[in-house]
Amino acid sequence: MDTPDPDGVLAEQLLRLTRRLHRLQKRQLEPIGITPAQARLLRTVALYDTPPRMADLAARLEVVPRAVTTLVDGLEASGWVRRAPDPTNRRVVRIELTDTGTATLKSLRLARRSAATEILAPLTGEQRETLGGLLATLVDGTAGPRC
16 A cells, blocks of 8 residues: 655645635625636735836736736726826826725735635634745745744
């Protein structure tokens, strides 16, 4: 009988957790009426001090510009963002959060917190700290404090 490959088992566990997180995220976002991709774009727009260009968003999200255009179309139709001309270059379009978009971001934060609470419920505080450190190492490639 073959001994299970520890790295293979770990990889499978990570994949199962990722799938669970995606299902939970979709369930949390459904009442808000936003897709996970739209939520990610909305959060990304909020990171900028000034309204970003579509190209800035595409680069930051590591997607093709057409994908950003499609997402912005949906967010704009829902009233969460608006396209605005760049004051110094009329050929450039910037993406601004609307007041409704800002309120939606608050709902998204609450949904994420709720999802995290559900996922992490079985863990003790100490286990959460350990997990945070391990995940930081995997995500960043270096050991560091938990954010």
